[in-house]
Amino acid sequence: MKTGVIGGGALGLLWAGRLAGGGLDVTVITRTEAQAERLRNKGLVFTGLDGEESLVDVRAKAISADPAGDPFDVLLVTVKQRHLPGLIDRLSPMSHEQSALVFFQNGWGHDREIRRLGAKAHTFAAVTTEGALRTGPNRVHHTGSGQTWVGPFPHEGEGEPSWLDAWIERVSAIDPEVKIHREHDIRxxxxxxxxxxxxxxxxxxxxxxxxxxxxxxxxxxxxxxxxxxxxxxxxxxxxxxxxxxxxxxxxxxxxxxxxxxxxxxxxxxxxxxxxxxxxxxxxxxxxxxxxxxxxxxxxxxxxxxxxxxxxxx
Missing domain, CATH: 1.10.1040.10 (N-(1-d-carboxylethyl)-l-norvaline Dehydrogenase; domain 2)
Incomplete structure (x- = not known):
């Protein structure tokens, strides 16, 4: 099951590090080729809550790279809300008809952008209380343990991919500190x-x-x-x-x-x-x-x- 993490900020690197460190097939999709190259060549330096550093191997490519290749089963979209308008059109080539696209934006109003993907896209919003600090282009510090809720957004979940629950269970099994819940009232x-x-x-x-x-x-x-x-x-x-x-x-x-x-x-x-x-x-x-x-x-x-x-x- 292929997972793409769009965004090389604190939250994106946090999830990429935790998922790749747990053995999932993860690709970080960054804004710049320079960051992608650093992640490919140097790896992702992940500092846990205990202060211990670990080096995690991740795949990485810039958003401007040729989207050709196998699409992702799950796309975690962790960019800031102001970047969504320029990103939405790039998501379709990265996904297939059963892909789950999970949006981690902090604010409200991005439903207008997500709707541009069409009603057939399986789109979700995620709300997380995890804390992270990016300390370099390939370095992230997990600063606070929390929980994450995922629910259908802005559509009300008709035709959700049946394997999404299995993906959540697998992610949750990676580390007992990773707590992901399905939420039907995500609004x-x-x-x-x-x-x-x-x-x-x-x-x-x-x-x-x-x-x-x-x-x-x-x-x-x-x-x-x-x-x-x-x-x-x-x-x-x-x-x-x-x-x-x-x-x-x-x-x-x-x-x-x-x-x-x-x-x-x-x-x-x-x-x-x-x-x-x-x-x-x-x-x-x-x-x-x-x-x-x-x-x-x-x-x-x-x-x-x-x-x-x-x-x-």
Whole structure:
């Protein structure tokens, strides 16, 4: 069973390292030929939760390479949401009619891009709480154990490939720390992750602090306001969440990843655009559509965009 991992960032390298290290046939599909060549020649240096390094052999090729060859049975799409529009048309040559395409994007709104593949494509969304840090083009550090949920998205699962459960069972058997669950209500999981990202990513990126610093009591009113706005918008579009429970989840994530820098902060530190439009921007955009004001999330969006403008100056 051939697995392709599209994206050579932290999450892509994390999954590639874990799967290839467990004996699966894995190919990493990178944005640049330079990264692909390094992975082919040097291998993937994988640092586990215990701090131990291991060298994992992986196949690798650049996304621009000739897609000819055997298609993949499973494609894990781990690129950032802003890269999806330019990627979607490349996915069909990499897959066959029974392939499962699993999208790991953090935000909301990418259903429009996925629908371009057509209703016959077997597409899924994945929500994960795993933590990872890319420390080099062929190096990744697993920074936090978590769980992953996979469910049909945006179509509601008609004609799902029957062997997907077998693939999940095999992956789960590789390592007891790898926990993958089938989720039929993946939209709720995605919104839970979105609310958590709204509360953590933008504030840490604006303040330039690690996640754990948000636990200081002076940030409590901001966290609650962000969460309550996002939950109200979710409920307006039919996704029921509990604000108090979501706030507890935010606090737990901050506590469990206290030393981590959020992905949005890392983007700004690298001088790259953020995913603000698909995270807090989703709350603002859907709020407007539903006639709801979301001033706290709007302010966070404005401040992140200001930081992005300064990067370009």
């Amino acid at each position: 709720s999981r995605m919104w839970e992750k979105l609310v958590i990202n709204c509360a953590i990513n933008a504030p840490t990126a604006i303040l330039e602090i690690p996640n754990g610093d948000l636990l200081h009591e002076r940030h409590a009113p901001l966290l609650r306001a962000v969460v309550e706005e996002a939950v109200r918008v979710a409920e307006a579009i039919g996704v029921r969440l509990d604000a108090n429970r979501m706030l507890e989840k935010v606090v737990n994530v901050c506590r469990n990843t206290s030393g981590n820098r959020s992905s949005m902060l890392q983007d700004l530190m690298r001088g790259e655009p953020t995913e603000i439009d698909w995270i807090n921007g989703t709350v603002v955009r859907l709020g407007e559509r539903m006639g709801m004001d979301t001033p706290v999330n709007r302010q966070l969006v404005d401040r992140i965009r200001e930081k992005e403008r300064h990067l370009k100056a």
